[in-house]
Amino acid sequence: MSLPALTEEELSESFQKEAETSKAWPFEEARKIVKRYAKGDYPQGGVLFETGYGPSGLPHIGTFGEVARTSMVRHAFRVLTGDQVPTHLICFSDDLDGMRKVPDNVPSPDALAPHLQKPLTDVPDPFCSEHDSFGAHNNAKLRSFLDQFGFEYEFASATDFYKSGRFDDVLREAARQYRKIMDVMLPTLGEERQATYSPFLPIDPKTGRVLYVPMKHVDAEAGTITFDDGEGEELTLQITGGNVKLQWKPDFGMRWAALGVDFEMFGKDHQTNAAIYDKICRILGGRAPEHFVYELFLDDKGEKISKSKGNGISIDEWLTYAPTESLALYMFSKPRTAKRLHFDVIPRAVDEYYQFLAAYSRQDIKQRLANPVYHIHAGHVPQVEMPIAFSMLLNLVSASNAENRDVMWGFISSYAPGTSAETHPDLDRLVGFALRYYEDFVKPAKSFRAPDTIEREALEQLRTSLRTQPSDADGAALQDAALDVARGIERYQDHNKKSPSGGPGVSVAFFQMLYEVLLGQERGPRFGSFVALYGTERTAALIDQALAGKLADA
Template sequence: MTTTLQHALELTPEVLQAAADSKAWPFEEARKIVKRYEGRSFPETVIFETGYGPSGLPHIGTFGEVARTSMVRHAFRVITGDKVKTKLICFSDDMDGMRKIPDNVPNQDMLRAHLGKPLTRVPDPFSNEYPSFGAANNARLRAFLDRFGFDYEFASATDYYTSGRFDEVLLRAVERYDEIMAAMLPTLGEERQATYSPFLPVSPRTGRVLYVPMKHVDAQNGTITFDDEDGTEVTLPVTGGHVKMQWKPDFGMRWAALGIDFEMFGKDHGPNAALYDRICTILGGQPPEHFIYELFLDEQGQKISKSKGNGLTIDEWLTYAPTESLSLYMFQKPKAAKKLYFDVIPRAVDDYYAFLSAYPRQEWQNRLGNPVWHIHDGNPPDIDLPVPFALLLNLVSASNAHEKGVLWGFISRYAPGVTPQTHPELDRLTEYAIRYFDDFVKPAKTFRGPDEVERQALEALEAKLASLPEGADGEEIQSAALDVARGIERYQDHSKQSPSGGPGVSVAFFQMLYQVLLGQERGPRFGSFAALYGLTETRALIKKALKGELIAG
C-alpha cells in the first residue's frame, strides 16, 4: 500500500463526490470517523486497530478483520482527500494466560505443564524456532499479513506492558479502581463478584496469570496486594509487565492508552461494547467508533474457533483460489453470518472476476460500491477471463485432466489466440481448478444411470448436437438443448413461456444432465460447457452415459 492515494487513484471532484454519497459499508464506517472530529481538527494520526488472540493458529476470521479494517481506512483516506495521516495497529493479546490447549497443535503433553502462563512464556510447540508459543503464532500472523501487502504496525501486549507503554493508564486504573469495579460488578454473577478484580497479576513464583481477588489496591504507590497460589501475600506494581488487565477492562484500557479511533469486532463482543466504552471513558479516553460484524461458521454452523481449528484456514483457501476471492468474501455482507468451508470457494472466485469485468463499464458512484474497488485500494487490475472458474472445474471433471496442458488444449480451441502467455490469470486458475477438483469434487462424484425417459432425452440431445456445426457457440448449443427438453413432457414447465409461446423448460432437465454426465448435483450452463469441452467430446460423453460406462468408471 502506498503512502499517498495519488499514486493509485486520482482524487478528482467526481471521485470525491461519489465517495461522499457512497452507500458501501466501508464509506459509511469512514464517515463515522469524520463525524467524530466534527467541529475540531483531526489528530496528527487517526488510528485504526484490530485485535488478535494468539492462543491458537491464525484463521481466516483474523485475516477478515484486518482486510475489512483496511477497507474502512482506505475509504476514510479518500473522503478526507488523503490529507489526514492514518495508521493500522494489529494488536496481539499475547500476554493472556493459556487457559486451554488447542486441539490442532503438537506436543500437547509439554504444553500442559505451562497452562496458565502468558502465551509469550509458553514454549514453542512447533519447532523451537521461536522463543514462545505466542511468538510463533504472532510470526504466522505477520507472515500472512505481509503476504497480502497490508500496511500495518504490529503490536505485542507483552511488549507494551513490559516496556511501559501502558504504565500511565495502568496507574490511572489503580487510581480509579472503584469506578472500574462499579462498572464491572453489575455485569457479573454473585459468586464471581466476590472474587473479581480487573487486575491479573503474574505470579512471581509460578509465572502463571492469576485470577485472584485483591486484598489491597494502593493508588499512591501504584501497587496491588493479593495472595499467591501458595497463600503467600504478595505486593506488585501494576507497571512493568507484572500485571495485565482482565480482557474486558483491557479493551477499554488499550483504547484509552493508544487513542484508538476505530475498531471492529465480532458479534460475540457486541454485548460488551458499551462496557468497553465505559472503561475507556473512566480511564480518560474517547471510545473508538465500532463496527460489529457477524461470525464465521464452519460447515456444521458452529463458530470458527482457533482452539478447535474448525473451518477453513488461510492456507487452505489459498491452495484452491486466488487471494482476491478471499478478500471479496470478506467484503460481502459483513453483518450476515457466513459459513466458511470449501464449498463457498468456486462461487467467490467467479463473483470476483464478474465484479472485475463490470468495473470499467460503471459510473463512479457504482464503481465505489463495487467490491473490487475496495479490494484493490481504488485501482482494480484490467483482467480478461474468457472462461469462468466453475466452467474450468467442470472441464476438469469431464476431461479427467491432471495437468493444465490438457485444459489449455480445450481452452485454446474454444477461444483462439488465448494462451497461458496472453492470459496468465486464467493459467493460474487452471492450477487451482485441478487441485480443487481432485480434493473436493472428484471424491464426491456419484454418477447415476438414466431412466427410460432420460435415456430418450439423452439420445435426442446427442442427435441434436450431431446436427450442429463443430464451431457452434454456447448459445447455439444451449438453444439446441432447450429444443430437446421442450419436446419431452417431463421437462415442460408450464409456469414459464418459451420464445415460441409454448411451455418453458424445467431445471430438472439440466439437473439430470449434471447427475448423469458429470456425477454432480450442480453444474455450469450446459451450452457454455459443451462449447468449451467440444461438441464431439460432449457427444462421446453422452454415449458413455448411455452405455453405463460413466458409472462403471
C-alpha cells in the first residue's frame, strides 16, 4: 500500500497557508516536527513516526487509535511540507516481553500458565491457529486490521530486531552507559526494588524465561553481563543477538535512539515516564522525539480498558455494528479527553461521521481543515449522500420488527423515492449494521410501558391527527402536528419555552412518553422524521396497539 498523493487543493498556496495556522490538533502536532527541523536538515531517510504495541492480549481499539491518530499527524506533516520530505510509520510490537500473567480472554488459560515469564513469541498460541506463538497470533490480528483499514505502515517485531542484531550497537552503548542509566532509573524506584534492579533482562538459556535479576558485572568492552540465574548459578551472556532485552522504560528510550524516531504518541499512563524515556534516549546518543499524550479510554463503568481483561470493545466488535470511518471519527475527536468506549457510543459516532461528511463540500478551506473527515480520509474526502440517519434506521427496525434488508428497503424507498441499495451502497451498508445492532443491543433492552389516563388522551389525539395528515406530509409538518397535540395538554406544556404562536412550549416529557410507550426505549429520533419514514398510517396503527395493551404485554 502507498500513501495517496496530496490533492491539488492541498498543494495550493492558499491551502498550505491555512494549514500553517489551523487549530486542528494533527496540524498542531505536525508543526512541532517542522519546527524540530527548522533549518531544513531533515534526516536522509526521512521523518520517522512510531507507534508501540504490547501484544500481551488481543488487539483493542486503543491500539488502533494510536495508528489512526499518528497517521493523521503524518498526513498533516506532508501537507505542511508540500510532500517534499519522505515519511515512515513503524508499528513496533514489544513481543519479546515476558508474559507476566495469563490473559482472561483466551481459550484454555490454564495451558498458558507453564509459560509465564517467557517471551510472548515463545508462548504457544492458545487459539491453535496457523501462528507459531501467542505473540505472532496477536501481531497478525493487529496487522490484519491495519491492512483492512488501509494504513501505510512498516511492522516491526522486537524479537526480530533484538535477534537480528538491529539493536546491537545501541545495546553495547547501553553497557558503556550502564551507570548513567542506573542513575536515571534508581531514584524512580522504591528501596527494595533498587536493590535488585537492572536495565538488562537476560533470557535464561535453560528455561527460556525473561529474568528480573540484579547484575553482578557489566563488561562494556566485552559486551557481556554476569548474573545469577533462578537456581543461583552464575551465568555470563552476550548482550547482543537476542540474549538480553531491556526493561520497558529503558527499552522505550533505547528504541527511540536506535531508530531515530521523530514522533510518538502514547497514553496518559506513560506521561510521568516520558522524561525518563527522553533522558535514556539522549544518554544513548539519540534525540528524543516529539510527544503527544492522549487520554485513556474507559469502559461503561468508567474503568480503564485493559487488553488482558477484555473489558472494552474489540476492533472486530465495533466493525460488526458500524463502518470503520465512524471508529476513525471517534479516535479523532477530543483525543486529550477521557471518553467512555462502549457499545452505546456507536450510533452517535456513525451519525456524526455522515453529518461531517455532508458539511465538507459546503465549507471553505479553514473549515475543511478542522473537519474530522478531512483527516480521516487524508484529504481524499468522498461524496456520499445519506438521506437517513443511522439512529433513524435503528428506530425503524424497532418499530417495524424488520428482520432483513428487503423489509427495510421497502420503507426507505417509499420515504426517499429513487433510493435503492444499488444507488446508495453506503446506506445499504448501514441497513445491515442497524439490523445487527438492533438484534444484539436494542431488542434485548426494550421495555414497553402502558400509558396512563392522560397519556392515553394524548395518544388518541395524536392518532387522529396523523390520520388526517395529507399523504405527502413531510417530517417537519408531522413534527408540528405532534407539537400541536402536546400544547393542548397541560401536563406537556413548558412555560419556560414559547411556541411560535406565543403560548407555552412543549416539554421533552411528551416525546419521552412516545418513545417509552411506542418504541420501548427512553430516547428516540425526531418524531416527525420517524413518522415520515415509517408512515402515518403505520404509526397510527402502532398507537392502536399501545392503547390496546399489545405492546406492553409483548
